[in-house]
Amino acid sequence: MSVDVIGPMGERYDEILSERALELIGLLHRELNPRRLELLERRQTRQEEIAAGGSLGFLEETKAVREDPSWRVADAAPGLVDRRVEITGPTDRKMTINALNSGAKVWLADQEDANTPTWENVVGGQLNLLDAISRKIDFSTATKSYALKPDDELATIVVRPRGWHLPEKHLLVDGERTSGSLVDFALYLVACGQLQLDRGAGPYYYLPKMESHLEARLWNDAFVLAQDFLGLPRGTIRATVLIETYPAAFEMEEILYELREHSAGLNAGRWDFMFSVIKTYRTRGADFQLPDRNSVTMTVPFMRAYTELLVRTCHKRGAHAIGGMAAFIPSKDPAVNEQAFAKVEADKTREAGDGFDGSWVAHPGMVETCKAVFSSVLGDRPNQLDVLREDVHVTAQQLLDVASTPGSVTEAGLRNNISVAIQYLAAWLEGTGAVGIFNLMEDAATAEISRSQIWQWRQNNVVLDTGATVTTDLVTKLADEEIAKLEDPARFATARETFLAVALDDEYIDFLTLPAYERFK
Numbered sequence: 311m312s313v314d315v316i317g318p319m320g321e322r323y324d325e326i327l328s329e330r331a332l333e334l335i336g337l338l339h340r341e342l343n344p345r346r347l348e349l350l351e352r353r354q355t356r357q358e359e360i361a362a363g364g365s366l367g368f369l370e371e372t373k374a375v376r377e378d379p380s381w382r383v384a385d386a387a388p389g390l391v392d393r394r395v396e397i398t399g400p401t402d403r404k405m406t407i408n409a410l411n412s413g414a415k416v417w418l419a420d421q422e423d424a425n426t427p428t429w430e431n432v433v434g435g436q437l438n439l440l441d442a443i444s445r446k447i448d449f450s451t452a453t454k455s456y457a458l459k460p461d462d463e464l465a466t467i468v469v470r471p472r473g474w475h476l477p478e479k480h481l482l483v484d485g486e487r488t489s490g491s492l493v494d495f496a497l498y499l500v501a502c503g504q505l506q507l508d509r510g511a512g513p514y515y516y517l518p519k520m521e522s523h524l525e526a527r528l529w530n531d532a533f534v535l536a537q538d539f540l541g542l543p544r545g546t547i548r549a550t551v552l553i554e555t556y557p558a559a560f561e562m563e564e565i566l567y568e569l570r571e572h573s574a575g576l577n578a579g580r581w582d583f584m585f586s587v588i589k590t591y592r593t594r595g596a597d598f599q600l601p602d603r604n605s606v607t608m609t610v611p612f613m614r615a616y617t618e619l620l621v622r623t624c625h626k627r628g629a630h631a632i633g634g635m636a637a638f639i640p641s642k643d644p645a646v647n648e649q650a651f652a653k654v655e656a657d658k659t660r661e662a663g664d665g666f667d668g669s670w671v672a673h674p675g676m677v678e679t680c681k682a683v684f685s686s687v688l689g690d691r692p693n694q695l696d697v698l699r700e701d702v703h704v705t706a707q708q709l710l711d712v713a714s715t716p717g718s719v720t721e722a723g724l725r726n727n728i729s730v731a732i733q734y735l736a737a738w739l740e741g742t743g744a745v746g747i748f749n750l751m752e753d754a755a756t757a758e759i760s761r762s763q764i765w766q767w768r769q770n771n772v773v774l775d776t777g778a779t780v781t782t783d784l785v786t787k788l789a790d791e792e793i794a795k796l797e798d799p800a801r802f803a804t805a806r807e808t809f810l811a812v813a814l815d816d817e818y819i820d821f822l823t824l825p826a827y828e829r830f831k
């Protein structure tokens with residue numbers, strides 16, 4: 311019986327991979343990993359039911375939770391009361407400093423969509439967090455030096471561990487691969503939990519890609535076990551759950567309930583949500599087929615139903631509702647730049663008007679835009695939990711209404727999906743989990759949409775605006791043409807191979823990051 315680090319021990323790794331952290335990982339793995347694996351199996355069973363003609367819907371067995379008016383989530387913890395603008399991004403050293411200094415209220419320190427979970431990123435990212443919280447972080451290039459601003463100007467840190475599906479192969483418990491989620495969670499809690507409490511904040515998390523309230527219960531059990539192990543009072547840990555899978559959209563209230571003493575609200579993770587819609591109903595024909603990715607906006611009926619329900623559900627239970635990511639980033643081209651800011655402003659204006667308490671930006675340059683929009687709606691309130699949205703009544707049918715999404719499937723859209731997926735995979739395999747491509751922020755969630763659309767369009771024999779049918783041959787030919795347009799085409803050989811497998815294999819691969827991860831030692 312042992313806990314073994316089989317990844318290399320870099321400089322100062324012992325500060326993160328401490329005896330206590332490894333002990334906690336051992337405990338969490340032994341107590342919870344069998345259930346994690348069962349819950350992942352359950353995802354498959356539900357998928358098979360849907361493929362056979364079944365449907366998602368609100369659960370009969372949890373009706374009592376939804377109808378019980380008596381429960382609310384915990385009051386917001388220090389640093390999480392006012393969340394009008396949150397910046398997201400990876401935990402490399404420079405971006406850690408830039409994000410904390412950005413003027414945002416919260417920084418989502420990302421070990422999920424914006425991160426490649428190489429061993430160096432997993433442990434190195436934790437070291438950067440530790441140094442930032444200890445106020446011992448600096449960084450310099452030939453031309454610029456980076457240091458943290460005064461404490462009262464820094465964003466509150468909220469760490470997003472990996473999703474339940476991702477393994478960590480450099481850390482074994484009793485010879486078994488561990489869960490990336492539990493590893494990221496435990497390493498941060500042990501290294502930084504008490505330091506955060508001493509600074510008047512706490513160990514806060516964003517929980518990604520869950521598919522059911524039972525998966526939320528598993529997180530809650532991890533929190534309780536870890537708090538007891540470290541002697542922390544229950545409710546010390548706080549977690550905001552991303553509602554970013556199709557099944558979870560039908561279990562929002564139950565997810566809040568499971569985590570209620572640890573809950574810090576819900577976030578509308580629009581990109582993974584769109585990915586999950588495609589993935590969940592991928593074999594169900596035209597009724598569940600989306601048009602070109604860039605034409606699926608937040609105002610199409612099923613997206614609108616999802617965000618309206620999220621605000622209503624949160625505010626009914628006293629929980630923050632946080633908006634999602636508009637993927638536009640600043641550009642050096644003035645016309646593109648102007649458009650990007652206008653689009654972000656419009657997106658945040660809709661969210662603030664709908665009752666969200668704050669929202670996400672991908673880039674420090676967008677912080678002020680989001681902040682200004684929310685501030686104009688919030689006035690002197692720190693949030694708008696008082697906006698109950700009792701006017702919202704979303705039905706399962708509305709959430710499932712993908713068919714009325716306007717738009718078509720075009721060759722330009724197919725080429726865009728191919729190029730984005732290949733360029734993103736190349737960056738990911740090189741250790742960078744978020745990149746700007748064609749003026750948009752791209753990360754694991756947006757790349758999943760691109761490759762899953764191609765998979766679905768080929769399965770459905772979709773005919774493009776040009777009259778051509780989406781086939782393996784066409785996608786392969788266009789992939790080669792798109793790679794030829796890029797600087798240094800040879801750089802994309804491994805990404806091309808990985809892309810063709812995840813986009814075209816008859817068997818749909820659940821996450822593109824799973825085969826990609828296996829390419830690392």
Ligand SMILES: CC(=O)SCCNC(=O)CCNC(=O)[C@H](O)C(C)(C)COP(=O)(O)OP(=O)(O)OC[C@H]1O[C@@H](n2cnc3c(N)ncnc32)[C@H](O)[C@@H]1OP(=O)(O)O
Pocket residue numbers: 397398399400404405406408409420423424581582635639640672673674744745746750751752753755756
């Ligand atoms: C679907 C979802 O889950 S969304 C959430 C997950 N995705 C993300 O978090 C993506 C976050 N964003 C990013 O990673 C970046 O903005 C990118 C990769 C898209 C673009 O980054 P860059 O190409 O470096 O942009 P750009 O050159 O304009 O950056 C200007 C400066 O801002 C910094 N910066 C840009 N984005 C961020 C960020 N999110 N956090 C901190 N610093 C940032 C850059 O490091 C750079 O710093 P410097 O001037 O000191 O060198």
Ligand SMILES: O=CC(=O)O
Pocket residue numbers: 423552554578579580581582583634635755
């Ligand atoms: O994590 C956020 C998303 O949109 O996906």
Ligand SMILES: [Mg+2]
Pocket residue numbers: 423518519552554579581582755
């Ligand atoms: Mg996501």
